[in-house]
Amino acid sequence: MKVAWNLALQCHKSPLMMRKLFKLCSTLLELCRGDPGNKGRKHTCLLMSAAACLQAARDSTENQEKVELLRETLELVDQTRAVAMAISGGNGEESQASVLLLLYEFEAKILLGESGLEGIFSKLSKLKQLEPKTFEIIAALSMNSKASELYLAEEALRRAIECHISQEKLDYCQIR
Secondary structure, three states: OHHHHHHHHHOOOOHHHHHHHHHHHHHHHHHOOOOOOHHHHHHHHHHHHHHHHHHHHHHOOOHHHHHHHHHHHHHHHHHHHHHHHHHHOOOOOOOHHHHHHHHHHHHHHHHHOOOOHHHHHHHHHHOOOOOHHHHHHHHHHHHHOOOOOHHHHHHHHHHHHHHHHHOOOOOHHHHO
């Protein structure tokens, strides 16, 4: 497992290879079910695999390959959430990983032209202590998509402004 993990980290220039190795690492962890820490490790492997898969989709120049990678990203997001639910006992704790999974899901769906973006945005909006950058990313993705989800971009920018204003110390350089 350690070898697959380390090899995956070394393949940062090849998202496709990185994805394969993190998935392999996850599969190897399934073989060692006796170790209680393996669920957390598997969660991390799946999260990294989803990130690598999404990056491979961004880099892909072939439309069919891009669609397949985006669909695989969505599958990996679902698998990662299932492991997270098993770890937390089904209470769906909020974490940085849950924010990343929502962002990965949003990007994959918007690039695929799928519906359900409002639901993802709503879930993100309900999370506590989000960084303004999260909503800025949603706005940028919404503007750069084929569908150009202007209403989501506008709402995301409003939320980003609200986050900036609610911070104890306003960082003017970050707002630029």
